Amino acid sequence: MRIGAHLDSADPLAGAAARSADVVQFFLSDPQGWASPETRPDAADLRDSDVDVFIHAPYVINVATLNNRIRIPSRKLLMAHASVAADLGARGLIVHGGHVNKGDDIAKGFDNWRKTFAYAAESGGFATRILIENTAGGDNACARRFDALARLWDAIGAYEVGFCLDTCHAYAGGEELLGIVERVKAITGRIDLIHANDSRDTFNSGRDRHTNLGQGTIDPDLLVAVIRAAGCPAVVETPGGVEGQAADIALLRERL
Template identity: 75%
Template sequence: MMVMLVEIVVQVVVLRQGWTISSGPRRRLGGMRIGAHVDPADPLAEATARHAEVVQFFLADPQGWKDPQARADADALRGADVDVFVHAPYVINVATTNNRIRIPSRKLLVKHADAARTVGARGLIVHGGHVDKGDLATGIDNWRKTFAYAEESGGFATQILIENTAGGENACARRFDALARLWDVVGEFGVGFCLDTCHAHAGGEDLVDIVDRVKAITGRIDLIHANDSKDGFDSGRDRHDNLGSGNIDPDLVVAVIRAADAPVVVETPGGATGQSADIAYLRKRLNG
């Protein structure tokens, strides 16, 4: 009886901490596991090619409005010893005042969250969006309405991770003063946050102490996009580069990862070769 009670307590602790129990070594799902954004055709093969512990991919054309389709490898993805994240299409902008974009964006985001759940995704990353004209407050309220819309059908099936963006003067998640206004509205829905180092640099937010500043607003960082930037500080241009090849001091990227203590995805160029080098660089720096 005592043994059974101990086993039950262990199971409860494991579930609350986000761990898994298997016949092999235990691993924590969180922490500094490192991987890459990969081609969606065979994410697990891409992970193997990069020695990645994390994969991120699209479930449909990132520049289109097509619904995600069922995947033949869904069971394999759910059962793999790889953390899975899904990125929503770039076209989604739930903040806009344009009804022909905002309403389809809400619907498509729900569908992608449903599909992301089928592959065991830990989060669905979506850009913060922007308002083409008018007051940013309208865009922020449109984010609130997005969660209210989802709750009509039971809420998002996969946790939404809002990502900071690089450009736009009326963006909801470029400047952190706007991000604070956004979180005042959406924080109650349990939304997560994805911090992109290139976007922050290009968006005019210094990487020094950025983790503290983000957590003071959101209370959390669920994923790091560790990217260098081809362009200068506050350029407003979203162009990623391999670590150490662009305009960001790689020491700052490493410091951000250490402070955030969250899974890491590189969205850098060069395919498996370029991304493997970035992953190896981060592992060496973080383990050194």
């Protein structure tokens, strides 16, 4: 199993070496902004490296919303990030499942996801596989509860879409970790990446606050069992910089 970390985007390969990481994940632009990503000068180095590359889309993207001032720019920005990610040889572009506003029909949110893939298909599809990530909070989220996730996959499963399972998000979002891999695969058919994070908060808190493995409220043995069962690359999105993330990676290597 290949294991790595979410890093600062300045020099991902140096960050990987410092952590003994096989995998890197990073943003291409401000995660809270709408700026289009730019081609990176280290693109060839990233493509030629033995390190697996994943890109995380900005948090502001929400293609599910009924607000077309957010939905339409979100579609365009997702396409732009997929194009630059492909230039880096990325294995996937992770994007949160999004939500609709209180009082809106969530069925329209699922259909907006379908329209997003249909929109992309008009120009040949996304250049990099989109990996939808489960989220921790919100009663109107498209990928927090797995009953909603199943409805989302009913809408988009015909497209070449993948899934990223975040352990902290699942736990804080109220999904039991015992048997979670089997439940996810029964819906999506696949898990392409696992975000291996402990949670600072309690089960079903709805709060997305990561912490280092073994330092939070998730049973470490259960966390490791989920990562093992997923059988895909794992990325820690944990604090502590080089030291904290290197320790998490080393722990997973030892336990797995």
